[in-house]
Amino acid sequence: MSQHIIEVVETIEFVAHIDEQKDCLMSQDPPESLWFNIDVPKGHGLQAGDRIKVTIEKV
Template sequence: MTKVLELESVVEFIADINDQKDCVMSQDPTQDNPNALWFNIDIPKGHPLKAGDRVRVIIEKL
């Protein structure tokens, strides 16, 4: 696998999508900054995450 990106950020918000999943979000308010990265990732319910938690997102090409 080839690592494309590793990003550490604080979870800002968790949205309730449906009975099976939530959406974990970190969105930079300065969308004009090309160096600011953010994410919206759907994950299965039952996770321990809450707003304010620090997470690491790793994207790899298989």
């Protein structure tokens, strides 16, 4: 059973190329926002300006 910790809904500020297999989604908006920096597999179809939801759970 997993324990829900938090859901963060934010706008992707930047998509960085890491290597041939993955990119990094980043958001470092103003201080009232929660930041994220998440590596994802290529082919995700996301771009700067897209809104996403990140869910954190302890499993």
